[in-house]
Amino acid sequence: MIEAFQSLWPFTTRFLEVSTILLLAAMGELLTQRSGVINVGIEGLMLFGAATSFLTAQTFDAFAGFLAGTVVGAVFGLFHSILSVSLKVNQIVSGMGVWLFAMGFVTYWADRYTGPLRVSIPKIAGLTPAVFVALVILVALWFVLNRTHFGLKTRAVGENPAAAEVSGVNVVRIRYICTTVGAALCGFSGSVLLLSYLGAWSHLPTKGLGWLAFGLVMFSLWRPGILLAGSLAFGFVWQFAISPHTIFPGFPAPLPVNRMLPFLMTIVVLTIISTESFRKRWALMKPEALGQPYIKE
């Protein structure tokens, strides 16, 4: 039993890393969406985080890499909030703009340094420290959203900004804070992806993980607890798709079929949770004002 466990441990650490990446990005998006702003540029933010952390880690050390990735994520979160909160640009257009810009900029900036990472990341029993950081952030996120004054204000802004404004909440400030912090988490998730999971830069390394995290937020019914379960499940499926042989030697399906699994799973799960009966049974916490710019009359 213990031997079987030991042989599975490398696989387990890998899939926990994918789960951490998904969890971090999805937590960022959850916070953003709870304040009523939708950010479809997660994939782009993760690319920025990954590229910045990669290049910083090459020159300085791993810690500086994580820090730089997070900061760059926050900068682009601030950009998105300027566009979508202050300038009231369509939030999907703004997020798409960030994503497409990230694809171009990162290709130009980091592709010429394509190659493995020169620094090593400290690991705890084979696990990246980011796993524990993510769990701490998860608890903090739950606590802030459900038990603090700030969380109450955030939820109010996401549900009905006009009513929140009347009761004395600064809608614009709350949305700015949530979008920027959320984007910083996405940037951090990108740096975890590159520094501890991949360990090398290649052309556009995210490969749809950011969009998976975006789907995961809807899957979670906008609750941090379900988000953890969802990211564990999706991380497992993602890693299983890449190396099924570590668990099932002689797994029949070819690689492309495996790689479809996480995406197929998202569609099925989303369809189930979007049905009328499911929504009534498990009160869906979708923010009422999601994606609508707040226009003060």
Place this chain on the structure above:
Amino acid sequence: MLSLRVPKIKLERIVIISQWRAIRISVYSIASAFLIFSLVLFYEGADPLQAFQNMFSFAFDPKLGLSLTIHRAIFIMFCTMAFIVPLRAGLWNIGMEGQFYMGTIGAFFIAYTFPNYQPEILIPLMIIGGSIAGAAYGAVTGVLRGRFNVNEVVVALMLNNIAFWIVYLLVVGGPWAGIAESSSRPLPNSAHAPYIFNIPFTFFLAIAIAVLLFFFLRMTVTGYKIRVLGHSETVARISGINQVTLFAFAMTVGGAIAGMAGYHMWAADPAFLMIPRPDAYKAIGDLTYWGIIIGLVCLLNPIPTIPASLFISSIITGSTVLVRRMRLPFGLDFLFLGIISITFAAFQFFYNYRLRVMRR
């Protein structure tokens, strides 16, 4: 009324935007993208004016880049129209990429299955096969959105990734694998598409569809219903418009057009006539997102997409010169496209507001 902290400038909200204003805004946003990119070129040690001159002279030179420019322009035109129709009904069709892959599969399936048919029969069949495959793929998103209220952006993105792996499954070592590693086997001779006036015949198909869509959206009852649904779901529900079928219909039409892009891209150009390596068809798949930007620039009107996609495609074709001929770093062409998209997103502001300087 909103006012900024600086007392002299005032924001005025615009309710209906005129076409003239839209054209002006897109010219400004393109101009500022060029300005920002010149700074990058300057930083890289190149002369911006010379670079732009090189770009466009390559893109419009009949001996060099013109055929490539036109080819990409048709592709982007199909993608733009695939984006426009669903957004008129209020749906964001981000799934052009997946519908394009499925269109490729549909068209190539027909060609590989009936290689002995006459070209006059086979080529229309391929186009129909491509558009049916794309339409079916788009319909999945539309039905899920209409029937179960599933977010269409997420579903479309997931379907894009699935479609990518389906093509991979067929081409890399699959039933369609060719002699060269990881690209498909070439199309049969009877599927070679004709050229009219030295341009692919799909050009005329794309223009015909643009004109048809223009009249369809403006003159028909279904087009009217689609526009009502896009403006307000509540109004549509109250006036008895069936949301489920209309969402499904709009996405199906979008998917069918994106499927034709799949036929056009690999089968209407003698340079390809097969599905290339995964990274090459993924790179073309990424171009489908230009449909979103152009569609929004053209205010969801199909007619202006014709010049707009020609312009964007000349930039796409021309900017490759920067890397190949002027020996600037790799990825500069991608960066230019990124800059255009982000300046466009920022300039969206002027669709909603007008800055007015107040006199004291």
